Amino acid sequence: MPKRAILAIKIFLHLGLLAPFAYLLQISRNGTLVQNADPVNYITHFTGDWALYILLASLAITPLRRLSPQIAFLIRFRRLIGLYAFFYASLHLATYIFLFSGYDLPTALIALKNGQPGELVTQAKFVWPTIWDDIRKRRFIQVGFASWVILLSLACTSPAFIMRAMGGKNWQRLHRLVYVAAIAAVVHFWWLVKSGVRTPWKVTAVLILLLGARLAYTALKARSKPTPKLATQ
C-alpha cells in the first residue's frame, strides 16, 4: 500500500477516534451537558463505553487482516487504535478521580491560578480515603483498575525502540495481555450493572467472537505444523 494512502487512513482514524472526545468538549462548552440529569455520570459512562468499543476494535484488527492478504496492511493501524483505547480509559479514570469521587476540581484550579498548587494535593488527600475504600470494597473498581494497568503497560511499551529492546517474543507475550484487559473491562461492565440488567451483552458477544477467532487460528496453526520425524536409531 502506498505511503500516502497509509497517511490518509491514519489522518482519517485520528479524526474519527477523536470525534467522541470533541463531542464531549462541545456539549460541555455549549451547555448541553449541564442540562443532563447527572453530567458526571454521563461523562463516566461515555468515556467507559468508548474505551471499550475502541479496545474491541483494536482486537478485531488481527482476525480481520488474516481474512485476506489484501487487507494485511490493517496491522499498521492496530497500535494507533490501541493507544486511543488507552486514552479514553485514562479519561474515564480521570473522570472517576476528579469528578466522580468528590475531588473539588474548580477550587483546585482556582487555587492553582492564584499560585497555590498545594490545593491540588489537599484535594487529593481529601478524596483518597473514598477512592481507597472503593478499591478495597468494590470488585468492579478492582477489575477496572486491573484493565487500566494492563493498558498502561501496553501503551508504555508500544514504541518501536522498546519493542526492539524487549525482543520480539517477549514483547508479543506481554501484548497478548490485551485480551486480559478486554475481558477485565467486560467483567467490570457486568459487575457494575444492577442484577437483571443485560446491557453489556453486545460487547460480550463481540469479545467472545474475537476470542473464538483467536483460538481457532491458534488451533489451525498448530494442526498445520508438520509433526517432527521420530529420530531413527
Ligand code: HEM
Ligand atoms: C481505571 C479504573 C476504572 C475505574 C475507577 C472505573 C470506574 C467506573 C465507574 C465509577 C463507572 C460507573 C459506575 C456506575 O454508574 O455505577 C464505570 C463504568 C464503566 N466503565 Fe469503568 N472504570 C475503570 C476502568 C475501565 C476500563 C479500563 C474500561 C474499558 C476499557 C471501563 C469501561 C467502563 C464501561 C463500559 C462502563 C459502563 C458504561 C455504561 O454503563 O454505558 N472502565 N467505570
